Amino acid sequence: MSTVKLTVNGKAVSADVEDRTLLVHLLRDHLNLTGTHIGCDTSQCGACVVHIDGRAVKSCTVLAGQASGSSITTIEGIAKGDELHPMQAAFRDNHGLQCGYCTPGMIMSAIDIVQRHGGQLDEATVRHELEGNICRCTGYHNIVKAVLDAAGRMKVSQAAE
Amino acid sequence: MYQTTYHRASSVDEAAATFAKGSEAKYLSGGQTLLPVMKQRLASPSDVIDLAKIKELIGVEAAGDTLTIKAATPHYDVATSDAAKKAIPAVAYLASLIGDPAVRYRGTIGGSLANNDPAADYPAAVLALGATIKTNKRSIAADDYFKGLFTTALEDGEIITAVSFPVPAKAGYAKFPHPASRFALTGVFVAKTKAGDVRVAVTGASQSGVMRVAALENALKANWSASAVDSVSIPASGLLSDIHGSSDYRANLIKVMAARAVTAAG
Numbered sequence: 524m525s526t527v528k529l530t531v532n533g534k535a536v537s538a539d540v541e542d543r544t545l546l547v548h549l550l551r552d553h554l555n556l557t558g559t560h561i562g563c564d565t566s567q568c569g570a571c572v573v574h575i576d577g578r579a580v581k582s583c584t585v586l587a588g589q590a591s592g593s594s595i596t597t598i599e600g601i602a603k604g605d606e607l608h609p610m611q612a613a614f615r616d617n618h619g620l621q622c623g624y625c626t627p628g629m630i631m632s633a634i635d636i637v638q639r640h641g642g643q644l645d646e647a648t649v650r651h652e653l654e655g656n657i658c659r660c661t662g663y664h665n666i667v668k669a670v671l672d673a674a675g676r677m678k679v680s681q682a683a684e
Numbered sequence: 685m686y687q688t689t690y691h692r693a694s695s696v697d698e699a700a701a702t703f704a705k706g707s708e709a710k711y712l713s714g715g716q717t718l719l720p721v722m723k724q725r726l727a728s729p730s731d732v733i734d735l736a737k738i739k740e741l742i743g744v745e746a747a748g749d750t751l752t753i754k755a756a757t758p759h760y761d762v763a764t765s766d767a768a769k770k771a772i773p774a775v776a777y778l779a780s781l782i783g784d785p786a787v788r789y790r791g792t793i794g795g796s797l798a799n800n801d802p803a804a805d806y807p808a809a810v811l812a813l814g815a816t817i818k819t820n821k822r823s824i825a826a827d828d829y830f831k832g833l834f835t836t837a838l839e840d841g842e843i844i845t846a847v848s849f850p851v852p853a854k855a856g857y858a859k860f861p862h863p864a865s866r867f868a869l870t871g872v873f874v875a876k877t878k879a880g881d882v883r884v885a886v887t888g889a890s891q892s893g894v895m896r897v898a899a900l901e902n903a904l905k906a907n908w909s910a911s912a913v914d915s916v917s918i919p920a921s922g923l924l925s926d927i928h929g930s931s932d933y934r935a936n937l938i939k940v941m942a943a944r945a946v947t948a949a950g
Contacts, residue, residue, distance in 0.1 A: 525690060542690040542732075545719075566720045567864070569786065578760075578789040584719050585790070588690040589712070589734055632786065654866070655784025 527591045531556070532600025538587075546590045547571045547582040550597060558598040558627050562657070569656030572628035573597045579635035581655070598627035601634070609676035610634050610669075619669035621660035632656050633670045637677050644674045686728040692737060696820050696843055699733050703841045706731035711843060713756055713795035716787050736792065741845060746771040749851045749878070755794025755844040763788065772813070774855035774873065774949065778805050781859055783866050794844040797829075800836050800894075802924075803867035803887060805859065807894035810847060812873035812885035813855065818846040832892045853878045854908070856949030858941040859888075862928060869929055870937035874900075874945040876908060884942060889923050889934040900942050910943035 527544075528537045531554060538553045550556045550573070559582060562570030571583040574596040601608040610630050613619070620626045636652045637644065649670045650663065658666060689706075693699035703709045710729035712718055713736055721727045735741060741756035744765040751771040753762055762768050763780035782788055782796075782805050796806040797817060810817070810826045817824045820843045829837045838844070852875045859871035868888030875883050882905040887894045903912045918938050923931035 541687065543685045543688050543722075545685075545723075564723060566716065566787070569784075572786055579786055580789050581786045583723075584716055586690055586712075586715070586719065586732070588692065589715065589736070591692075635785070652785055655786045 525588055525591075527587045529590055529592060530594040532596060540587050542586070542588055544587040545583055546573070546575075546585040546587050546595075549587040549590075550582060550595070556597050556599050560624055560627055562624065562628075567655075567657065568625070569628040569632060570625050572631040572656065574631060574635065577638075579632045596631075598630060601630070608634070609680055610637070610673040613669040613673035613676060614666070617665050617669040617672055619661065619665045625656060625658045625660075629653070629656050629658065629666055633666075633673065634677075636670065637674045640674075642674070642678055644671060646671065685722045686725060688722070688729055689731045690734065691731060692734045695738060696735075696740060696845060699735055699738065699843060700820060700841060702731065702733050706733075709733055709841075711735055711798070713792040713798075714758060714787075714790035715795075716783065716791040717795065717799050717801065735794070735843065741794070744768050746851075751775065751849045751851060752846050753793050753849070754846045755797075756792050759783070759788040759791050759793070760785070762793065771851050772849055772855055774857045774875075775809050775813075775849060777948075778809050778857045778859075778873070781805060781857075781861070781866075787866075793847055797847065798836065798838060798844055800830060800834050801867070802833050802890065802893040803862070803865075803869070803871075804894075805857075805868060805871055805887060808868075808871050808873035808885045808887040809849070809855075809857065810885075811894050811896060812875045812883045813849045813852060814875075814877070814883060815847050815849045817844055818848065819844050830894050835893075850877070852876055853880075854949040856945040856947070858944035858948060860937050860941055870934050870941055872938060872941035872945045874904065874942060874949055876904075876949070881905070882908070886938050886941075889938055891922055891924055897938065897942075900938075904942075904946065908946065910946045913939050913943040913946065916942075 560570035562568035566584040707730045709731040712732040746767040759779040768776040855875040870889045871887045884900040918935040920931035920935040925931040
């Protein structure tokens with residue numbers, strides 16, 4: 524057992540967990556943040572993507588101990604109160620989800636993609652960069668539309684700040 | 685995953701000392717291979733020793749005719765490094781093709797080389813460029829380092845600290861990725877050294893891991909062009925054959941990827 528201390532969605536948290544605990548299990552089972560999903564358990568599907576120190580990674584492939592001392596952002600941490608994050612709003616407006624299982628990981632990866640590419644995003648880039656996130660419902664069409672829509676909204680909201 | 689004990693090392697010496705105390709310890713870098721293998725219970729190290737936060741193991745530097753990538757540098761940082769893009773663009777490009785974006789944020793060059801997966805990307809660059817693998821004990825030439833599937837010249841407990849690539853006159857990489865795993869079904873790295881030598885390394889295709897292909901090297905030394913590959917015959921014997929591609933298919937892929945790599949190198 525080890526004590527893992529980290530910041531999750533802006534709050535300092537501490538948990539005593541077995542050393543083999545994966546970050547996704549710390550988030551879901553110990554902190555009750557069940558928005559982060561487990562889809563495949565083989566590091567392929569991307570449903571578990573969270574941000575560690577600003578980088579979108581698969582939380583099923585990180586030990587909780589490796590994340591100790593880091594700042595984690597999960598799907599629960601991106602809206603401002605009742606106001607959805609522009610990426611969440613774009614997924615809703617563009618019908619970028621059906622069952623919703625992959626959506627938290629899609630959104631966390633998509634925010635990272637927009638942050639890295641800024642206004643340079645095009646459809647081919649979005650499709651290529653989403654290769655680590657698997658959706659079995661939508662055929663990706665509306666997900667890609669949502670990410671491109673959100674890229675514009677995020678630029679506008681950054682400019683307004 | 686079986687029980688294990690996690691250690692975070694703050695220096696290479698501390699990591700090596702911790703390794704020596706463990707009964708069946710393993711070093712952990714990005715963990716993008718080791719952790720999936722542990723989750724499948726195919727590996728059960730008594731201790732995992734995290735190298736990823738050791739400051740002396742992180743960074744990309746170009747000096748003179750050498751590009752040095754420290755071992756715990758994630759693929760994303762190599763792919764976006766100005767020093768790497770300027771010194772050997774083919775290496776930065778190769779790093780940008782590994783796995784997916786989330787994997788590239790965690791996976792490291794040292795981890796890739798220590799694991800030596802027969803379909804990993806970095807071994808092709810290291811072997812084709814004749815790089816030197818620096819460890820906490822010695823320097824190992826690429827030609828002496830790769831010993832077959834998942835096997836290397838590393839001794840028990842030895843830690844890769846950096847990889848030094850001599851800057852070539854030209855270099856290019858082309859990869860046919862497995863559509864699900866993004867590992868190379870076949871990847872070819874071609875390099876022309878400043879002395880005029882040509883080295884070609886192939887990953888993903890051989891039953892014995894990354895390999896050089898003398899026939900391609902000779903053809904490209906005589907005529908550095910994509911068309912020079914046409915006349916080369918690549919035997920299918922010794923190549924991998926599975927549901928994703930027969931050995932004949934991979935033999936052909938070696939030629940196609942080699943030609944694309946030469947075109948990319950210019």
